[in-house]
Amino acid sequence: MIRKKENKMQIKILSLLFTIGLFSQSLFAKPLQSIDRLDIKSYLGLWHEYLRLPNEFEDKENKFCFDVTAEYKIISEKSLSVTNTCHFLDKNKQIQTDIANGRAVIENSDTNASLKVEFIPIPVLRDIVRWISEPNYIVIGLGEKNQAGLYSWAVVGSPDRKYAWVLSRKVKLSPEDDTATRKILESQGFQVSKLIRPIQKTN
Template identity: 30%
Template sequence: MRAAHLLLALGLALVLGGCASSSVDSLAPKTAGNVDLKRYQGKWFELARLPMRFQEGCAQSEAHYNLKPDGSLGVLNRCRTEGDEWLRAEGRAGIEAPGHTDKLWVEFDNWFTRLVPGLTKADYWILYVDDHYRTAIVGSPNRKYLWILSRTPSLPAWERENLLSKARQQGYDTSRLIWRVSDKAIVARH
């Protein structure tokens, strides 16, 4: 009897272990494929994002990427608070695996990253970019982070809904998105 329980437990562990290892990739969101980082560089407006601690109080955010000779990207993120103050964070992004320009890591330059280099790298997966590199969806594989980006600070409703639909199909909860506050709304508060 004891041997039967041991075999059953061992069999269950093997089955569950096999399921866990084989389903990790199937659970991860699908990325955009080959992304031309030269075309991706430049200024992007954040139209919407999932809530995150490090962007609390940001009414408007934008990201500036510039391609470096070594293939990495310089990153400058700017955040305009509802108090009309601009905050900034600088860092860099790199390719996670050679040949996969849609899966990047990003690391910002601050006292903590200088204290423990490499430990603070975060996934930056490009899930979608349109053919003209005008709109993009970026997220993390665990679906905790999501950004909807555009080269312009606003989009027509149909285009915004198209991007939301793509994010939902990837398993992201778009009902929790925080949307960019308009310039007029920020000015009106002051």
């Protein structure tokens, strides 16, 4: 039985945003190098989480996320809606679902690759967090566009190097693309030895 729990992860994610936004730039003298230019239209749609660094809202003793997806849709010229979906097994081994709905705001219009992502439902609080925080979602690598004109994979990280994800349009990446994404993360100071590959239904 699958049960959806809307926005259950919001408190954890809010704490994450404060941590990343307020302290990330001081932790590393060398900032993340984003890609030169992100074509937003080619970034939209559904992504599968191919790799991630362990984090407190996807990897807990009683909840290990699998079949994780992220979906992006246009809200305005500078903002996107974000829907993150995580499946996990409860104590009775039943599949449960967490869905977090948020917003991504483009902070660097020269590249479109530095964004602030938040999952706060209260507009006033959301605006305060955005005002006091730094971009926490940096696109640092992209695959070739597929036949539909969409990027085939993406590498995303936080400035403090604590959070990283490899997203893919397909459940699996080729060995060559797997290697390429890991090299991108390693070259920017991420601990690639700690990367997790979450279970997907079709793995």
